[in-house]
Amino acid sequence: MGDRGGAGGSRRRRTGSRPSSQGGSGPAAAEEEVRDVGPGGDAPEPAPAPDKDKNGDSDMGSGHWDLRCHRLQDSLFSSDSGFSNYRGILNWCVVMLILSNARLFLENLIKYGILVDPIQVVSLFLKDPYSWPALCLVIVANVFAVAAFQVEKRLAVLFSYRDVNLWCRERRAKAKAAPAGKKANGGAAQHPVSYPDNLTYRDLYYFLFAPTLCYELNFPRSPRIRKRFLLRRLLEMLFLTQLQVGLIQQWMVPTIQNSMKPFKDMDYSRIIERLLKLAVPNHLIWLIFFYWFFHSCMNAVAELMQFGDREFYRDWWNSESVTYFWQNWNIPVHKWCLRHFYKPMLRRGSSKWVARTGVFFASAFFHEYLVSVPLHMFRLWAFTGMMAQIPLAWIVSRFFQGNYGNAAVWLTLIIGQPVAVLMYVHDYYVLNYEAPVAGA
Numbered sequence: 045m046g047d048r049g050g051a052g053g054s055r056r057r058r059t060g061s062r063p064s065s066q067g068g069s070g071p072a073a074a075e076e077e078v079r080d081v082g083p084g085g086d087a088p089e090p091a092p093a094p095d096k097d098k099n100g101d102s103d104m105g106s107g108h109w110d111l112r113c114h115r116l117q118d119s120l121f122s123s124d125s126g127f128s129n130y131r132g133i134l135n136w137c138v139v140m141l142i143l144s145n146a147r148l149f150l151e152n153l154i155k156y157g158i159l160v161d162p163i164q165v166v167s168l169f170l171k172d173p174y175s176w177p178a179l180c181l182v183i184v185a186n187v188f189a190v191a192a193f194q195v196e197k198r199l200a201v202l203f204s205y206r207d208v209n210l211w212c213r214e215r216r217a218k219a220k221a222a223p224a225g226k227k228a229n230g231g232a233a234q235h236p237v238s239y240p241d242n243l244t245y246r247d248l249y250y251f252l253f254a255p256t257l258c259y260e261l262n263f264p265r266s267p268r269i270r271k272r273f274l275l276r277r278l279l280e281m282l283f284l285t286q287l288q289v290g291l292i293q294q295w296m297v298p299t300i301q302n303s304m305k306p307f308k309d310m311d312y313s314r315i316i317e318r319l320l321k322l323a324v325p326n327h328l329i330w331l332i333f334f335y336w337f338f339h340s341c342m343n344a345v346a347e348l349m350q351f352g353d354r355e356f357y358r359d360w361w362n363s364e365s366v367t368y369f370w371q372n373w374n375i376p377v378h379k380w381c382l383r384h385f386y387k388p389m390l391r392r393g394s395s396k397w398v399a400r401t402g403v404f405f406a407s408a409f410f411h412e413y414l415v416s417v418p419l420h421m422f423r424l425w426a427f428t429g430m431m432a433q434i435p436l437a438w439i440v441s442r443f444f445q446g447n448y449g450n451a452a453v454w455l456t457l458i459i460g461q462p463v464a465v466l467m468y469v470h471d472y473y474v475l476n477y478e479a480p481v482a483g484a
Contacts, residue, residue: 145324149295156298160290205251207384208259212239237261254351255342257380264352277344284336288329295325300469307470315466322462330461338374364449366437366456381406404434415468421475425467429460 118125237247242261251259299322306314338356346354360373371378381403389399408430415426436456444452 145328148324152295152298156294159294159297161293162286162289205248205259208261209239209243212242212261250349253345254349255345255356255376256351256353257376258383266347266350266352269347269350274344274347277340277347280340281336281344284332284340288332288336291325291329291332296322296329299325300466303466304470304473307466319459319462319466322466323458326462326465327458330457334373362450363453364444364446365441366433366453367441369453369457370433377407401434404430419468419472421472423468423471425464425471429464 120127239261303318306318342356343354356375358372358375360369363369385406386399386403389402408427411430412424412427416422440449440452
């Protein structure tokens with residue numbers, strides 16, 4: 045048979061559907077495909093692959109391929125999509141947080157005016173220099189430090205200083221110096237010190253001023269003092285100190301003062317309203333304090349002393365359990381509790397639960413001590429709050445997992461602290477203002 049397609053020796057075949065009865069082209073028109081078939085009815089040759097752009101999409105000028113606009117895929121919010129870039133949503137949350145708190149800040153200014161007065165804070169200390177118990181305790185602490193140093197130097201008691209030197213005396217017979225290990229910030233060349241060459245006042249006071257609670261014979265040292273890094277930390281300390289004082293004076297003090305009447309009348313709905321209103325500034329100040337103390341202050345001290353271990357905190361904000369939070373938000377205290385409290389109890393035969401309860405009990409005692417002594421009143425709100433972490437840790441780990449556990453941890457941080465603040469302020473107000481008036 046002759047070829048109908050002409051001199052090319054090939055036959056062209058058209059396949060496709062007829063146009064719709066409505067006529068016209070557009071979305072309803074059928075796709076028309078042209079295939080070349082060999083003269084002997086051979087199988088069609090494969091069509092050339094469509095060109096793709098850098099995003100993997102077919103080139104717009106590749107014939108019928110530009111009509112294929114769908115592929116197998118999941119929605120971005122589906123867990124199977126593998127999509128994880130939610131930076132825009134995070135920015136939206138930040139903008140909403142700023143706007144909502146800007147309204148509260150403007151309302152505060154309209155209602156109370158400007159209450160920030162940095163001079164007032166300084167005058168409180170200058171008015172009565174003998175009311176500085178913390179400074180007096182720091183000065184007197186040197187007496188006990190020097191006494192422990194002398195006892196240790198003559199035979200061998202500061203907890204970590206005594207324990208480490210005790211371990212060194214027990215291992216002295218082996219005559220093994222502790223390895224210097226890997227140094228942070230490049231590491232500085234230093235000669236390992238062995239016991240008892242470490243028993244010097246220079247070594248003692250380096251440990252006392254270093255941002256750590258755990259003593260070592262050979263601390264990791266940084267090679268130099270980075271002046272720009274130190275300047276940034278000092279500027280942060282200055283700015284954040286003023287910011288905290290301003291937020292306390294402008295935002296927290298009026299809220300706390302307005303909370304006394306609902307407590308006196310036992311108006312529970314108003315108490316809850318005051319609690320929620322206090323939760324936002326209290327939590328914001330706590331977050332600022334965390335950055336100010338654990339990052340700015342401790343890094344500044346570490347840089348001045350060329351202290352190499354800068355792990356003062358870990359990612360506690362990702363905590364999915366209460367236990368993880370307490371293990372990672374304050375690393376110096378956690379290391380001390382682990383080294384000198386938790387592990388010694390395990391070595392003496394205590395169970396992990398008993399050792400963990402003992403650590404929380406000690407932490408609860410010191411939390412209560414740090415609040416009760418400055419306020420000159422003994423209450424158990426801080427102690428109770430810390431001991432309540434034990435059942436709370438079990439509840440969160442038992443009933444909340446993943447993001448729900450992280451939300452539960454954040455909720456306890458945001459709500460728990462203002463509850464303790466209001467309790468102490470209420471008791472202090474009753475003890476120092478209402479009781480004298482009633483007695484008169």
